[in-house]
Amino acid sequence: MPAAAARCGCPLLLRQQPAAGLRRSFSSYSGMRRVCAAAGGGSGSEGRPPAYGGLLLDAGGTLLQLARPVAQTYAALGRPYGVTKREEYIKQGFKRAFSAPWPKTLRYQGDGRPFWKIVVAEATDCTNNDYFEEVYQYYARGDAWRLPDGAYRTLHDLKDAGVKLAVVSNFDTRLRKLLKELNVSDLFDAIIVSSEVGYEKPAPEIFRIALDQIGVEASKAVHIGDDETADKAGANAIGLECWLWGEDVKTFSEIQDRILARNPQ
The missing domain is CATH 3.40.50.1000 (HAD superfamily/HAD-like)
Incomplete structure (x- = not known):
């Protein structure tokens, strides 16, 4: 019996089917879970x-967890733009920006750019817009997260x-x-x-x-x-x-x- 099927709690259902039928019925893991749930083992x-x-x-x-620490990313992306701050400084600046009172109702309006510009500038002391856009677009990609x-x-x-x-x-x-x-x-x-x-x-x-x-x-x-x-x-x-x-x-x-x-x- 496949280990995954055993965990679903469907031993009777499995024993009643010949091997060929078993392969057809359980051609995918998600299909197998649906059969097990119907038998009472999936809830x-x-x-x-x-x-x-x-x-x-x-x-x-x-x-969503970060693929790598924020300070490390800010520092690496910032080097071509003259960012020389240590990662610990960037980390503390990031925390300050996040904990500071936000004057508007929401921190994130639409795409959140006004808020994130303040965060990046506070963390790195760099206000270069091209640098900000590179950071912003980096975190818009799935591979920046896990x-x-x-x-x-x-x-x-x-x-x-x-x-x-x-x-x-x-x-x-x-x-x-x-x-x-x-x-x-x-x-x-x-x-x-x-x-x-x-x-x-x-x-x-x-x-x-x-x-x-x-x-x-x-x-x-x-x-x-x-x-x-x-x-x-x-x-x-x-x-x-x-x-x-x-x-x-x-x-x-x-x-x-x-x-x-x-x-x-």
Whole structure:
């Protein structure tokens, strides 16, 4: 028996089919998961329904991880433009720019360029527009980012189990392109971007919009993000549970186990 099929919990179904029929029925892994789910093995532990009907995910810092550190990228791209600041200086400048009060309602308006110009200039002391554009376009490419280990498999399995999936992110209009290039865009039932909806976490409206679009009540969903205020406080304010990435959950397999009630806490 294929190991993947055994994990789906469908031994009776497998034993009833001849080898040739087995190859035809299970010609792909996703097809196999659909058969297993129909047999009662794809909706949580021992056939139980998922503990949560909806999963909301933060993007940057949670679902999307940087391929290399920001300071390293800023320094490398900046050398042809005369940027000589050390990476530690760039890192601290980046943090200052992000933590400073933003005078407008949203940090990210449309493509987010006004905000990011301030960040790049504060971090590097370089205001060259060509340099800024190179940095900006670099982070608009999927290869500047990566998914955490196991994220793709977990999202597929949760979707097959009937869990509704949404991204809820304080980001600009580049996000949809990034998710598409990382081959996860089609897995989500909703993608909620602050620059598109006019609300930024921790505003309750952005969470409500996501829940409305996936059709799940706050009490039956969980949000995962990496920011104590924007993610946890914002979600909790509307009765939405939140697990902090890196603290409450550290891997996507752990997320899957908790949502499918294999290891309820």
